[in-house]
Amino acid sequence: MKKLVLIGGGHSHAIALKKWGINPLSEVELTLITNVVKTPYSGMLPGYIAGFYTFEQCHIDLPSLAEFAQAKLYIDQAINLDLEKNLxxxxNHSPIPFDLVSIDIGSTPATLTIPGAIEHTIAVKPISKFLQYWQQLVDEIQQNPEQKIRLAIIGGGAGGVELAFNIHRHLTQIYQQANQPLNQLELHLIHQGERLLSERHPSLSQKVETLLKKLQINLHLNQTVDQVEATENSIKKISCKSGLTLDCDRIFWVTQASASPWLKQTDLATNEQGFIRVNDNLQSISHPQVFAAGDIATMVNYPRPKAGVFAVRQGQPLLENLKRSLQEKPLKPFIPQQEFLILIGTGDRKAIASKGWFNIGPNSLLWRWKDYIDQKFIKQFKT
Structure with a gap:
């Protein structure tokens, strides 16, 4: 009996598990290794931050999914691969053997080179850890709404921008309900580029910057953070290369992604950031018994941004190639789309749609469309 092991419960693996459960291969033992029980769906994270969704609504229950796929489940952290013995x-567990292994463990923000960033900031990825910090913060503010809070978000890509909109929405609502002035919240968004969303069209950047300024969110562009330190009373001090300094109570890190450090201990071919280099079949270019998808993978012929849309699209072709490999059939190449639509929630049940040079919104119809897409995606794992 052949052994297929999935490491991580990311979007690609969640889809693969669901589809495997519907149409499994006989004579294959399937195993899932994950360090979280509930895996969050990134598309609904901003809505959860804003208070539009409950925790259960935007999370996939991995034990239930593993049971549906008739997979062995290990709640544990993978820390290395023995690629000679295929282990x-x-x-916490003894080594787990495999004939094929697939890795979908997401990414973490690249904070390693910034002094103090690991110790004094809260990384938004992995999402599961960030959500614990977020809930603690919400509870603290609800219990003591008279106290002013200063927050900073490092990173002005789509993730940082959406986080700013939705943090502002949820926390100002708490202050309103407690009859407190809205200036109790001081929110900063720091970005090293000349404009927010620098990977998208300038017209979108201008629109988003205008909206954030209307909400009195402080924008700091062309600012590179070079140190974070803790001062007295647990206050965090951000220092930038320009000389700008900011004192904050909490700092959220949403910058360029990097790979989990343990992958560097393996013999897998990786790029400079540590991501697994895969071919058009989502197969490691150095070890054919290893596949990878989602943020942790970099397609050598089709480099793309680290975005959930690609992880979702890779789920079906990943599963198909895993099955084909187990059956010793030729693999099928997957070509990701070049341009992709993004829907940015602005925290007020409205959204902006952007693709290439085109953008429209914010309006409530786009938010309802986004909500429909997200609910439809998550629903397949609830039934």
Whole structure:
């Protein structure tokens, strides 16, 4: 009996597990290794931050999904691969053998080179850890709404911008309900580029910057953070290369992604950021028994941004090639789209749609469309 092991419960693997459960291969033992029980759907994260969704509504229950796929489940952290003996080395369990292994463990923000960033900031990825911090912060503010809070978001890509909109919406609502002035919240968004969303069209950047300024969110462009330190009373001090300094109570880190450090201990071919280099079949270019998808993978022929849309699209072709490999059939190439639509929630049940040079919104119809797409995606794992 052949052994297929999935490491991580990301979007691609969630789709693969659901489809495997519907149409499994006989004579294959399937195993899932994950360090979280509930995996968040990134598309609904901004809505959860804004208070539009409950925790259950935007999370996939991995034990239920593994049971549906008739997969063995290990709640554990993979920390290495023995690619000569084909073993997954785990933190708490004995090594798990495989014939094929697939990796979908997401990414983490690249904070390693900034002094103090790891110790004094809250990384938005992995999302599951960030959500614990977020809930603690919401509870603190609800219990003591008279106290002013200063927050900073480092990173002005789509993730940082959406986070700013939705944090502002939820926390100002708490202050309103407690009859407190809205200036209790001081929110900063720091970005090293000349404009927010620098990977998108300038017209979108201008629109988003105008909306954020209307909400009195402080924008700091052309600012590169070079140090974060803790001062007295647990206050965090951000220092930028320009000389700008900011004192904050909490700092959220949403910058360029990097790979989990343990992958560098393996012999897998990776790029400079540590992401697994895969071919058009989502297969490691150095070890054919290893596949990878989602943020942790970089397609050598089709480099794309680290975005959830690509992880979702890779789920079906990943599963198909895993099955084909197990059956010793030729693999099928997957070509990702070049341009992709993004829907940015602005925290007020409105959204902006953007693709290439085109953008429209914010309006409530686009938010309802986004909500429909997200609810439809998550619903397949609830039934």
């Amino acid at each position: 997954v080395i785990c933190e």
